[in-house]
Amino acid sequence: DGGITQSPKYLFRKEGQNVTLSCEQNLNHDAMYWYRQDPGQGLRLIYYSQIVNDFQKGDIAEGYSVSREKKESFPLTVTSAQKNPTAFYLCASHRGGGANVLTFGAGSRLTVL
Amino acid sequence: QKEVEQDPGPLSVPEGAIVSLNCTYSNSAFQYFMWYRQYSRKGPELLMYTYSSGNKEDGRFTAQVDKSSKYISLFIRDSQPSDSATYLCATMTTSGTYKYIFGTGTRLKVLA
Numbered sequence: 001d002g003g004i005t006q007s008p009k010y011l012f013r014k015e016g017q018n019v020t021l022s023c024e025q026n027l028n029h030d031a032m033y034w035y036r037q038d039p040g041q042g043l044r045l046i047y048y049s050q051i052v053n054d055f056q057k058g059d060i061a062e063g064y065s066v067s068r069e070k071k072e073s074f075p076l077t078v079t080s081a082q083k084n085p086t087a088f089y090l091c092a093s094h095r096g097g098g099a100n101v102l103t104f105g106a107g108s109r110l111t112v113l
Numbered sequence: 114q115k116e117v118e119q120d121p122g123p124l125s126v127p128e129g130a131i132v133s134l135n136c137t138y139s140n141s142a143f144q145y146f147m148w149y150r151q152y153s154r155k156g157p158e159l160l161m162y163t164y165s166s167g168n169k170e171d172g173r174f175t176a177q178v179d180k181s182s183k184y185i186s187l188f189i190r191d192s193q194p195s196d197s198a199t200y201l202c203a204t205m206t207t208s209g210t211y212k213y214i215f216g217t218g219t220r221l222k223v224l225a
Contacts, residue, residue: 006156031211040121042201042217043157050210090156094211101147102203102213104156 002027004105006091011110013078013085021076021108023091031094032074033102036060036087043090049074078110086112114139119202119216128225132189136202136216139183143204143214146178148187151199151218160200161187192223 004025013019025032031050035043045058049068063082068074074093078085091105119136126132134148144165149157161176163169163185169176177186185202202216 004156033213040217042119043215045212048210048212056210088154092156101159101162104149104158106156107154109154 004091004093004103006089006105006108009106009108011108013110013112015112016080018077018079019110021078021089021091021110023074023076023105024072025074025091025093025103025105026072027093027095027103028071029093029095029103030071032068033092033094034058034064034066034074034076035090035092037090037107038087046076046089085110116140116214117202117204117216120219121217123220123222125222125224126192128192128194128223130192130223132187132192132196132221132223134187134189134200134202134219134221136185137183138185138204138214140204140206141180141183143206145205145207146176146185147203147205147213148174148176148185149201149203149215151201153198157201189221192221194223194225197222 007022033048034046044060047066049055065077089108092102117138146163148161150160151157163176166180173190175188199218199220201218206212
């Protein structure tokens with residue numbers, strides 16, 4: 001079955017550590033997105049990528065980094081510069097063109113101890 | 114002003130009730146509108162997708178877009194406890210890149 005796989009589902013981090021969240025899709029979608037979800041604030045866009053080897057900052061990119069070396073993969077690194085990293089992170093993808101539907105992964109819950 | 118506004122709830126209704134969930138948006142250029150359902154600790158899943166104004170029905174769900182008042186609605190008929198979730202409205206801009214804008218979500222609880 002096609003879909004988006006995020007790992008790990010739960011992650012604990014000590015302050016000062018970088019962590020990388022994995023996102024893999026087998027939908028053959030061109031565009032991929034990372035969102036952060038906090039209670040009462042909805043989904044906020046961190047980074048997005050329309051094609052391989054290209055990505056753009058979203059609304060809250062500070063303290064995060066991404067790469068897009070393969071069409072299927074869009075990992076997100078939460079760096080120690082992110083002051084409040086505890087959140088639910090969602091990866092999504094979109095085929096592009098006229099298919100204007102965003103498909104989400106199951107999410108990764110990051111907790112900073 | 115947020116580009117998409119949504120009442121966060123929570124909204125509690127008895128089983129079998131008709132539920133109305135609503136959002137407003139600010140940019141008249143938005144043409145694509147979506148409703149997502151999100152269960153606790155899960156990723157959102159697409160419920161309904163509409164283009165421009167009008168109604169779209171799928172089983173117990175009806176999505177309605179009124180572009181003149183910049184108002185989008187989701188109606189759930191014969192609500193079930195399994196409908197208890199957070200419902201997110203969303204729209205999309207296509208000016209150069211595809212960018213999705215989400216409401217904050219409305220928490221719905223259907224009581225058995």
